[in-house]
Every structure is written in structure tokens, then in C-alpha cells.
Amino acid sequence: MNASDRPLIAVLDYGIGNLRSAQKGLQFVGADARLTSDLKLISDADAVVLPGVGNFGACMTALREAGLESAVHDAIATTRPFLGICVGMQMLFESSEESPGVSGLGVITGEIRWLPADVQKPQMQWNQLKILKQDEMFVGISDNPWMYFVHSLSAVPQLQSVVVANCNYGTDLVAAIRSENIFATQFHPEKSATEGLKILENFVATCGSERASTKA
Numbered sequence: 001m002n003a004s005d006r007p008l009i010a011v012l013d014y015g016i017g018n019l020r021s022a023q024k025g026l027q028f029v030g031a032d033a034r035l036t037s038d039l040k041l042i043s044d045a046d047a048v049v050l051p052g053v054g055n056f057g058a059c060m061t062a063l064r065e066a067g068l069e070s071a072v073h074d075a076i077a078t079t080r081p082f083l084g085i086c087v088g089m090q091m092l093f094e095s096s097e098e099s100p101g102v103s104g105l106g107v108i109t110g111e112i113r114w115l116p117a118d119v120q121k122p123q124m125q126w127n128q129l130k131i132l133k134q135d136e137m138f139v140g141i142s143d144n145p146w147m148y149f150v151h152s153l154s155a156v157p158q159l160q161s162v163v164v165a166n167c168n169y170g171t172d173l174v175a176a177i178r179s180e181n182i183f184a185t186q187f188h189p190e191k192s193a194t195e196g197l198k199i200l201e202n203f204v205a206t207c208g209s210e211r212a213s214t215k216a
Contacts, residue, residue, distance in 0.1 A: 006032040007207035010045035010075075013037045014066040017053035022085055025190030029201040037066050047207040048075035052087030056112060056153070057099025059087050069105065076107055076182060081206050084184035089177065090155060092184055098153055108179060110157035119170035121152040127167045127187075129175050135164050137176075137183050137202045145195040147175070147187035154186065 009031045011023045019035055026033035026049065033049075034041060042048060050072060052059045063069055076082050084092050093104045096112035104112075115121055126146045131138055149167065155174040157163060165176035167187075176185045183203065189196035 006030055007046040007204055008044065009033045009047045009049055009204070009207060010042040011035045011049045011051065012042070012063070012068055012071065014059075014062045014068055016059050016062045017051070017087075019051050021188075022049055022051040022190050025197060025200050026204065029197055029204050031204045031207070037068060039067070039071055042068075042071045043074065045075075045080070047081040047083070047203070048072070049083045049085065050088035050091065051085040052089075052091055053150070054087060055098060056087060056090055056096035056104070057102040059091055060099070060102050060104060063091070072105055073107070079181045081203065082182045083203055084182070085190070086151060086186060086188055089184035089186055090153065092182065093155060093157070096153060107182065108155075108157055108162065108177065108184075109159065110155060112153045113156050114153050115151075115173070116170045122150055123152070123169045123173075124150045126192075127169060127175075129165045129167055129187075130172075131165050133164045133178070135178050135183070136206060137178070137199050138164075139202050140198050141195050145192075147185075147189070147192040147196055149175075149187045151186055 013035045023033045023035045090112045092108045093110050094106045128144045162177045162179045163174050164178045166172045167175040189199040
């Protein structure tokens with residue numbers, strides 16, 4: 001596949017954590033993935049990815065200081081495929097107990113809460129997904145795939161209809177959400193071996209379809 005044939009995916013670079021692993025995973029499955037903070041490139045991209053690791057408040061502050069908050073909203077408003085990963089998923093919500101007083105992006109109604117008091121934090125392990133709804137991101141994935149998680153907080157959306165997969169860690173936790181053009185995972189697909197990479201491949205395929213329909 002020539003570079004011009006590959007979907008252009010902007011992986012938002014706001015200086016927090018190991019953002020390059022998501023970029024490399026997307027490149028591996030056929031995307032022209034660029035780690036970038038350039039607003040023009042982000043605007044021109046076929047899809048946008050928001051990875052994140054670490055503290056919710058620190059990530060939100062860094063995103064805002066990099067001038068990228070509006071880029072997230074613009075990407076979602078223009079209905080381009082959008083992927084949030086780990087804290088990148090949490091940032092899509094309104095707030096987090098980890099960082100009181102810091103507002104999230106607010107594109108998904110709900111909040112981020114600490115894991116139950118009786119479980120070890122963080123959950124840093126492979127865990128099985130329970131896929132609740134069929135979704136194009138799960139095409140070619142086994143019924144109960146193992147994915148890699150590293151997190152101490154979990155999403156609590158107001159609408160359970162956005163939840164497409166759970167995992168169990170003391171209780172059922174949100175593992176993946178879908179809301180229109182937004183797909184987001186608490187786990188790290190780029191670190192989840194073959195089936196995690198298949199999810200990224202499915203995302204890239206969606207980007208290609210979106211680009212084709214736009215050009216048509």
C-alpha cells in the first residue's frame with residue numbers, strides 16, 4: 001500500500017507519556033499515522049487519536065496548553081473517526097475524581113471514578129473483555145478477547161447505551177465505549193497483541209471508508 005493510499009491519522013501530541021506506541025501500532029496495521037500538534041495537519045487528517053497515560057488533570061492541562069482542546073471538538077463535530085485510548089478515553093468525560101475541579105472534554109456525559117476500595121490499584125494486567133454490543137471495531141475479534149489494562153479509575157457514563165464492552169475487576173468496569181463517530185478504550189489496544197492490533201486495524205479500515213465516502 002502506497003503512503004498516499006493509507007488513511008492519514010493524527011495522533012495528538014501534547015507531551016504526556018508514551019504517545020508514540022499508539023502511533024507505531026497504527027502504522028503497523030496500515031495507517032499513515034503522524035504524532036503531531038499541528039492544527040492544519042489535524043484538520044486535514046482522516047481520523048484523530050487521543051492517547052493518554054498518567055493523571056487526568058495533568059493530561060487535560062497539557063492538552064489545553066498545547067492548544068489542542070478545540071482540535072478534539074472539531075474532529076468529533078466533523079464526524080471523523082475518533083479514537084480515545086486509556087486516559088484519552090477518560091478525558092472525553094466531564095470530570096474525574098482523580099482531579100477535582102478540572103473539567104474534562106465533556107463530549108461524553110458522565111464522570112471518572114476510582115476503582116473499588118477493595119481491589120489493588122492500578123489494575124495492571126491482562127483481562128478479558130465481555131463484548132456487550134456488536135461493533136465494527138470488534139470485527140474478527142474472539143468473543144472474550146484478552147486486552148492489557150493499566151488504570152486506577154474507571155468511566156461511569158450517564159447513558160449505559162454507549163458501553164460496548166466491559167471487563168471484571170472486582171466489579172464490572174467499562175472497557176470500551178461507542179458514541180456515533182467516537183470509539184474509546186480503557187485498555188491499550190496497541191499493547192494487546194494480535195487482537196488489540198486487530199482493533200486498530202478495524203479503526204484504520206473505518207477511516208479508509210470514511211475518506212472514500214467523503215471524496216465521492
